[in-house]
Amino acid sequence: MKCPVQCFECGTFSMELDLSQDHQHIACERCERIWCAICLGRVEFTVSKEWLKQQRVAHLN
Ligand SMILES: [Zn+2]
Numbered sequence: 001m002k003c004p005v006q007c008f009e010c011g012t013f014s015m016e017l018d019l020s021q022d023h024q025h026i027a028c029e030r031c032e033r034i035w036c037a038i039c040l041g042r043v044e045f046t047v048s049k050e051w052l053k054q055q056r057v058a059h060l061n
Pocket residue numbers: 007008009010011012014028029030031032
């Protein structure tokens with residue numbers, strides 16, 4: 001089950017959190033940032049185009 005998550009940077013609901021997963025990294029394509037529900041506040045890194053591509057591929061499978 002997925003739920004929309006508000007980006008902590010831009011404030012739009014552009015990210016989706018998969019409630020069935022404990023640890024996951026969600027990306028805001030607008031800010032090009034990755035957030036993590038667990039690492040939040042500690043880890044923050046820039047989204048690469050390659051990472052986004054991988055995520056899209058993963059969603060298709
Ligand atoms: Zn954002």
